[in-house]
Amino acid sequence: MTLPQIFFAYFFVMILGLAVMVVTRRNLVHAVLWMLLMFVHIGGLYLFLNAEFFAIIQIIVYAGAILVMFLFVLLLLNVKQSLTASLFIRGWQGRAMAVVFLLLVFVISIKNLVIGPRGEYSIQRIEQQGHIKVIGEAMFNDYILPFMIIGLILFVPMIAAAVLAMRRHDGSS
Amino acid sequence: MIIVPPPFPNLTPFIPELIVLSVAMVLLLLEIWVKNRVFIAGICILTGFAVIYCLNMSIGITFNGMFINDIYSVLFKIIFMVCLILTVLISLNYIDREKPIRGEYYSLLLFATAGMMLMASAKDLMVLYLGLELMALSTYILAGIKTLNIKSNEAAIKYFMLGAFSSAFLLFGISMLYGLTATTDIYLIAERLKDTERSLPLILSMIMIVVAFSFKIAAAPFHMWSPDVYEGAPTSVTAFLSVGPKAAGFAVIGRVFYIAFEGIQPDWTTAFIIISVITMAIGNIVALAQTNIKRMLAYSSIAHAGYILIGIVTSTYESLQAVINYLMIYTFMNIGAFAIVILLDKGEEIQDYNGLSKHRPLVAAIMLLFMFSLVGIPPTAGFIAKFNLFVSAIHGGQIWLVVIAVIFSAVSAFYYLRVVMNMYMKDPLVEEHQIHLSPSLGFAIFITVVMVMVLGLFPSLII
Numbered sequence: 001m002t003l004p005q006i007f008f009a010y011f012f013v014m015i016l017g018l019a020v021m022v023v024t025r026r027n028l029v030h031a032v033l034w035m036l037l038m039f040v041h042i043g044g045l046y047l048f049l050n051a052e053f054f055a056i057i058q059i060i061v062y063a064g065a066i067l068v069m070f071l072f073v074l075l076l077l078n079v080k081q082s083l084t085a086s087l088f089i090r091g092w093q094g095r096a097m098a099v100v101f102l103l104l105v106f107v108i109s110i111k112n113l114v115i116g117p118r119g120e121y122s123i124q125r126i127e128q129q130g131h132i133k134v135i136g137e138a139m140f141n142d143y144i145l146p147f148m149i150i151g152l153i154l155f156v157p158m159i160a161a162a163v164l165a166m167r168r169h170d171g172s173s
Numbered sequence: 174m175i176i177v178p179p180p181f182p183n184l185t186p187f188i189p190e191l192i193v194l195s196v197a198m199v200l201l202l203l204e205i206w207v208k209n210r211v212f213i214a215g216i217c218i219l220t221g222f223a224v225i226y227c228l229n230m231s232i233g234i235t236f237n238g239m240f241i242n243d244i245y246s247v248l249f250k251i252i253f254m255v256c257l258i259l260t261v262l263i264s265l266n267y268i269d270r271e272k273p274i275r276g277e278y279y280s281l282l283l284f285a286t287a288g289m290m291l292m293a294s295a296k297d298l299m300v301l302y303l304g305l306e307l308m309a310l311s312t313y314i315l316a317g318i319k320t321l322n323i324k325s326n327e328a329a330i331k332y333f334m335l336g337a338f339s340s341a342f343l344l345f346g347i348s349m350l351y352g353l354t355a356t357t358d359i360y361l362i363a364e365r366l367k368d369t370e371r372s373l374p375l376i377l378s379m380i381m382i383v384v385a386f387s388f389k390i391a392a393a394p395f396h397m398w399s400p401d402v403y404e405g406a407p408t409s410v411t412a413f414l415s416v417g418p419k420a421a422g423f424a425v426i427g428r429v430f431y432i433a434f435e436g437i438q439p440d441w442t443t444a445f446i447i448i449s450v451i452t453m454a455i456g457n458i459v460a461l462a463q464t465n466i467k468r469m470l471a472y473s474s475i476a477h478a479g480y481i482l483i484g485i486v487t488s489t490y491e492s493l494q495a496v497i498n499y500l501m502i503y504t505f506m507n508i509g510a511f512a513i514v515i516l517l518d519k520g521e522e523i524q525d526y527n528g529l530s531k532h533r534p535l536v537a538a539i540m541l542l543f544m545f546s547l548v549g550i551p552p553t554a555g556f557i558a559k560f561n562l563f564v565s566a567i568h569g570g571q572i573w574l575v576v577i578a579v580i581f582s583a584v585s586a587f588y589y590l591r592v593v594m595n596m597y598m599k600d601p602l603v604e605e606h607q608i609h610l611s612p613s614l615g616f617a618i619f620i621t622v623v624m625v626m627v628l629g630l631f632p633s634l635i636i
Contacts, residue, residue: 105377109349112374117355141179145236149291149303152194153310156284159201160314163277 004048011045032070039063053131186233186242189224189250190290196220197283204276214265214613217279221258225251234296238358241296248497249293249424252504256417257286259508259617264409266611267515271319271407278318282413285311289421293428298347298357301425305343305389308421309336312414316406328405335398339388346381349374350433362433371437379434383444386429389422390478391471392448393455400463403471408521411467412511415474420500426485427493438488445486446574452479453581460588466514466523469588470507473547476585477503480578484562487569495558495565498635502558502628506546509621513540516614518607526592528601533608537596539622544589546625549582554628561632 001009018038025031039062046055126134139147184191200213207213228247234240260282268278288308295301313336317329351357353374354365366375384395391399403411430441456476463469481503484496514520516536517529530537546555559582563575628635 105345108377109352109374112372113352115355142237143239143299144182145239146297146299146303149300149307152284152287153303153306156281156307156310156314159277159281160310163275163281163314163318164320 007048008045011041011048014041015045028074029071032067032074035070036063036067039067050127051131053135182237183233183235186231186235186294187240188227188231189242190287190294192220192224192227193283193287193290197280197287200280200283201277204280210265210269210276211613213276213279214261217261217283218258220283221254221261225254238360239297239300240291240294242294245427246290246293246424249420249500250290252420252497252500253286253289253293253417255501256413256420256504256508257282259504259512259621260409260413260417262613262617262620263412263508263512263515265613266609267407267409267614270609275318278315281311281315281318285315285413285417289417289424292421293424295425295428296359298350298359298362298429301359301429302340302343302347305421305425306340308418309340312410312418315410316402316414318410319407322405324405325407326405328402331398331405332402335388339385339395342381342388343385346378346385349378349381353378359428359433363435366433366436369436371440375437376440379437379441380444382429383441383448386422386426387448390419390426390481391475392478392482393452393475394448396452396455396475399475400468400471403474404465404467408467408511408515411470412508412515415470415507415511416500416504419474419478420504423481423485423496423500427496430485431488431493442486442488445482446571449479449482449486449574450577452476452482453578454479457581457584457588460585463588464523465521466526466592467521469523469592470510470514473585473589474507476581477507477547480559480562480582483566483571483574483578486574487566487571489565489569492562492565492569495562499558499562501635502546502554502625505621505624505628506543506553506555509618509625510540510543510547512614512618512621513543516608516610516618518609519603523592523595524602526595527599529596529606531601532606536606536608539618540596541593542622542625544593546629548586548589552626552629554625554632557629557632 015038018034018041021034022031022038025034039058043055043058043063046052046058121134121138196216200216203213203216228242228250232242232244232247234242261279264278264282285308288304288306288311291304292301292308295304313329313333316332317325319325347357350362353369353372354362356362356365369375387395388398403415406414434441453476456472456474456479460469460472460476463472477499481496481499484492484499513536517525519525526537526540529540542553546553549555549559551557563578566572566575566578
């Protein structure tokens with residue numbers, strides 16, 4: 001085995017194992033901490049693929065922001081043990097069918113993959129200029145309209161939070 | 174290395190959206206200082222007229238071919254603006270009556286409208302999806318804006334859950350389409366799919382997109398959210414939801430299926446024929462059993478989605494025109510009917526209308542007009558809309574579908590005319606039917622009545 005293969009095998013085993021740990025923990029705080037470790041490993045995998053921008057984003061956004069939000073929710077709700085609610089869909093047949101269907105869809109789609117025409121962002125160009133610069137160029141030039149709309153999409157839920165959560169003293173909202 | 178900055182995108186085609194979005198943001202600030210709701214509503218209505226004025230001058234493609242403003246989208250945007258103006262007119266007094274509704278209402282309406290406009294103008298599937306999300310997020314909040322009302326909360330959460338579900342379907346379909354063609358541009362997809370034969374992933378992605386859009390237009394079997402949401406949401410929001418997002422859904426259906434999926438037209442036609450027949454059946458038959466008028470109108474709007482799908486299935490130039498006409502007329506008659514529901518102090522249950530003609534003959538007559546129009550009885554506009562649609566479908570060879578539609582529209586007469594029968598032939602249950610007439614609501618009812626009558630008598634005005 002070459003060195004990259006050893007690296008890849010390590011991340012492969014660790015990510016799967018940590019994911020299993022996340023879903024099997026009874027204590028929710030432990031589950032979140034295992035998830036943190038998993039996110040860091042996924043970041044390492046990105047770095048290993050020479051995608052430094054994604055590695056940083058993975059750490060900042062997932063490990064930094066989203067996980068902290070999870071922890072806040074756990075602290076606010078004060079849940080130590082995972083809740084055991086009755087299953088929404090009883091019987092394993094329905095779930096098995098859904099899984100088989102999804103698997104089928106994946107297999108069909110992967111079998112029919114086509115290599116699309118090469119765009120202007122070739123591997124050579126990305127290696128030459130660096131990830132962050134190329135992503136910035138693409139995002140702020142080619143995809144400026146979707147970028148702006150995403151800004152609005154983030155803005156509307158903020159209004160929503162204010163509208164839905166704020167209550168005045170007289171009982172009206 | 175010298176970086177050459179790319180040219181600034183041409184903003185002219187984007188002006189209508191820019192107007193709506195900037196007014197929405199400015200209103201958020203204004204609402205803090207300006208306590209006078211009439212002023213804010215007036216700004217919304219002016220925005221609507223300003224956009225209609227700008228639309229024809231701003232035709233073109235911009236943002237690297239992601240955004241297109243053509244005649245097709247202009248026609249849909251006019252429908253959205255009419256919907257916005259009428260909704261603002263009927264909300265003005267209603268919001269003061271329903272105390273817990275907050276001032277952000279108007280900016281959310283504008284954000285939802287901007288999302289619909291982006292959907293109608295999307296030339297790229299990414300913009301289409303983001304426009305859809307902008308519209309959907311704003312409408313989720315609008316449905317739940319009566320925060321202390323448990324039904325309104327339920328409506329919002331149901332709408333949110335099923336909306337997220339349908340978004341997942343849409344994204345799945347888009348990603349498979351991207352895997353097949355390596356582009357998200359709708360016109361480029363059509364070009365690249367031209368040489369490839371139909372394959373299983375293509376059909377699968379088509380089905381996923383059909384499912385996602387059927388959720389948005391509330392077509393059966395993906396209609397389950399709509400009666401609960403329409404019942405729970407504030408009535409003015411219900412009027413908006415039953416017209417705006419539906420028209421936007423049809424706009425994207427037209428764009429995506431006529432252009433991107435042109436090559437597999439027989440397949441998506443089959444899918445839509447099945448959905449159309451189920452929709453007409455469920456919408457009309459379940460509406461018979463409703464006792465709440467908002468639920469009844471929800472099922473009626475499901476049934477109307479079924480009729481409009483016939484025009485989509487026919488896919489000729491004539492039928493597409495008939496679809497747009499239908500949506501335009503439907504906007505007037507449906508918002509008109511909801512305006513009457515708002516006008517009455519107690520107007521949510523069908524038996525509240527018992528004997529309305531004895532106390533309020535004019536209100537009863539106007540409701541009668543809207544009910545006749547929704548059934549499609551001449552000389553109202555509803556007749557012209559249905560007639561046009563069915564004629565275009567017969568010309569396009571969908572005779573059986575038209576036969577089914579006519580049968581179900583005969584069934585629909587039962588529940589629409591039951592309201593009329595309650596108003597004219599039953600004795601009133603209450604001493605007095607209270608109404609809340611305000612100038613804006615009266616004006617909205619006046620506009621809708623005039624449009625329903627005029628378009629019914631002189632259909633050549635819009636056809």
